[in-house]
Amino acid sequence: MTPSRIAGRAGVYVAAVVLAVYSAFPIYWMIVSSLRPTQDMLMNPTLVPDRLTLDYYISLLAQTDYPRQFLNSLIVAVSTVVLTMVLSIMIAYGVTRQRIRGKQMIIGGMLYAYMFPPLLLAIPLYAMFAKVGLNDTLLSLVISHLTITMPLGVWFLWGFFKTMPFELEEAAMVDGCTRLGAFLRVVLPLSVPGLVTVAIFAFLLSWTDYTFALVMIGSDANKTVPLGLASMVGAFDLRWGDVMAGSTLIALPLFAAFVMLSRYFVQGLTAGAVKG
């Protein structure tokens, strides 16, 4: 190897270390802070903790509304994913397969929904929910999350179904399937990568949402984790250990899901369809 090549390799590794520290250090520090005894946190915040404790997790789960908020977040995110899947599969399939004029309007509407400031939708939705008595409910949050996740799902699946040849369903129908049967037995199984991508991103958007929750939810009983954590920091008695423990607990499921499904994330991102 020539000296310039060696310098080049060294440069690559130095850059790699810089990127690793830049991306991971805040996350590392969040996890470490949630595990460090209070004594050490106040007096001796070493880079690698000397002692570990689960005290913050125990007090978070036993003494705060965190478990309730976690359950709320889960209910909202799962409901959002299920409704997003059902609606966007139906709409995207209808749009790609039915010959009718004006159906492009639906896709156009979805694309424009992407440009909307979330607050432009949150203000009227809040007013509408207040009128029908749905304000401050988990259902109101699910419906408002759908305004982001459904356009995403339709846009993404529309592109997916479009590339799938009609002949597949026609062959199944010749073999005696109904259209619904052909759809359920042929189209959906072949669309699994697209469906997984949409489900992941719908979950991600709902699970991490703060803006809509802030507008829609007023009572402590209906707060989701992002909203609950944010109000913990507003509180007078600031307990960083508890806050970091709560943050770690909400981040870890996301990391685990990412490790299992990373290639779908990349697929979804490169389709350019993912709001964030």
Added chain:
Amino acid sequence: MTRWMLPGFLAVGVIATLVLIVGPAIYAVSLSFYDAPSLTSEPQWVGLAKYAAVLQSAEFWNALWNGIVYAGLSIVLQVVLGIGFALLLNQRFFGRTLLRGVAFLPYLLPTVIAVLTFKWMVDGSLGIVTITMDDLGLPPIYWFETETASMVSVILISVWLWTPFVTTTFLAGLQTVPQQLYEAARVDGAGPIRRFFHVTLPSLRPILTVIILLRSVWMFNKFDVIWLTTQGGPLGATEHLPVLSYRKAFTLYDIGSGAAVATLSFVVLMAVVSLYFLLFPMEKAK
């Protein structure tokens, strides 16, 4: 039954689009023509009065300018850093797959957590950044107390959170650049820098166009980072249109003005997007 499946699916689509998107959007715009101090009282039609008041207020122009600074600087940094990271992650080296995963992690974090962790790291007495800077003999930074520092804070958090979007999208694009182009450039004696500007960038211009367009739209609308970090302060130094709109509608209970600000920010955005499509037609990007 089977005959009605597709029309049924489309009907669901029309209804869902109307109820979830078109209806609320029209309602939002119509709210901006009313004076509604609360949701229970009867709203009063005031025509364009809310727009007149908003457009004449200094806070609107301040918020518009802050939004341009916030979105502009954070997009430039995301794109420059994102492309740099993508070029690095495209090299062959030990641990590349792992690093690609690690570099993506910030994108998964809820904004709330990124903001809280940043606040914890720069905490005045216990934060690791504060302590380290003190140990190095550097003067303390008052992250949320001065106007420049608070704008820098919200930009830093945003760049950290959303650079992975650019990195990953650009990295996927890099795989599609034909290797023959690089070899041809090499034969012509082009070094790495010339190869980047004459082969990589022109090949990836369509992807870059889409990335910048999408990120501009989202950064201009992004509410949560600024609200959670500074609530628009100090003294309005980080207040942008979404924060102004939220404050009008939900803390000052002037729903008409909040809707007017949101509508105006949508108009600004549409103008930018249209200009963008005029300069970079979409058919090239496809």
